Amino acid sequence: SQQGEEDPQALSIQEGENATMNCSYKTSINNLQWYRQNSGRGLVHLILIRSNEREKHSGRLRVTLDTSKKSSSLLITASRAADTASYFCATGLQGGFKTIFGAGTRLFVKA
Amino acid sequence: DVKVTQSSRYLVKRTGEKVFLECVQDMDHENMFWYRQDPGLGLRLIYFSYDVKMKEKGDIPEGYSVSREKKERFSLILESASTNQTSMYLCASSRSHLSRLPGANVLTFGAGSRLTVL
Numbered sequence: 001s002q003q004g005e006e007d008p009q010a011l012s013i014q015e016g017e018n019a020t021m022n023c024s025y026k027t028s029i030n031n032l033q034w035y036r037q038n039s040g041r042g043l044v045h046l047i048l049i050r051s052n053e054r055e056k057h058s059g060r061l062r063v064t065l066d067t068s069k070k071s072s073s074l075l076i077t078a079s080r081a082a083d084t085a086s087y088f089c090a091t092g093l094q095g096g097f098k099t100i101f102g103a104g105t106r107l108f109v110k111a
Numbered sequence: 112d113v114k115v116t117q118s119s120r121y122l123v124k125r126t127g128e129k130v131f132l133e134c135v136q137d138m139d140h141e142n143m144f145w146y147r148q149d150p151g152l153g154l155r156l157i158y159f160s161y162d163v164k165m166k167e168k169g170d171i172p173e174g175y176s177v178s179r180e181k182k183e184r185f186s187l188i189l190e191s192a193s194t195n196q197t198s199m200y201l202c203a204s205s206r207s208h209l210s211r212l213p214g215a216n217v218l219t220f221g222a223g224s225r226l227t228v229l
Contacts, residue, residue, distance in 0.1 A: 040199075
């Protein structure tokens with residue numbers, strides 16, 4: 001089964017609104033990452049948060065991590081039509097090598 | 112611009128054929144990965160390699176094998192393709208988690224290879 005599970009599976013918002021996606025995972029992690037995928041393409045790394053960090057910002061992105069609840073959230077502020085994509089959380093497991101992905105959240109931003 | 116290159120963007124093969132998917136990275140990364148992506152299932156790890164000639168099974172290795180003869184190249188092999196292997200295949204690479212250089216554990220993906228097995 002997948003290590004990470006995103007919620008919601010799909011999200012539709014208006015341009016300018018904020019988009020929040022959540023991720024839950026099952027085992028202890030070394031880090032948690034968020035990736036973006038445009039339709040039919042490879043994934044692009046957005047942000048990494050380490051297990052000893054609680055919050056991280058990058059431009060319009062804000063990621064939080066709660067290791068006690070084994071959950072993370074990705075907030076995209078002031079969304080744009082170009083943010084339309086699938087977003088995946090991925091967990092770097094303790095012990096190092098593997099990165100396990102969830103099923104993703106499909107975000108649609110209406111202009 | 113650093114990148115991961117997958118040799119074929121689209122392939123159509125017949126059941127029973129042997130299929131090679133090639134992946135090359137130019138970032139001198141230690142780790143390389145093969146995932147498959149199916150609707151509703153996200154990305155599932157098939158195999159990964161943390162060094163030349165080293166390979167480890169991921170979550171769904173059955174029906175696949177891999178080869179890493181050189182650091183920059185990681186090949187996925189379907190010995191006898193079946194229809195349930197129709198999927199998008201994604202190759203990725205990363206620095207070792209033991210590296211002190213920035214970007215350790217961050218995956219760089221190729222554009223993907225969409226395989227259809229008839």
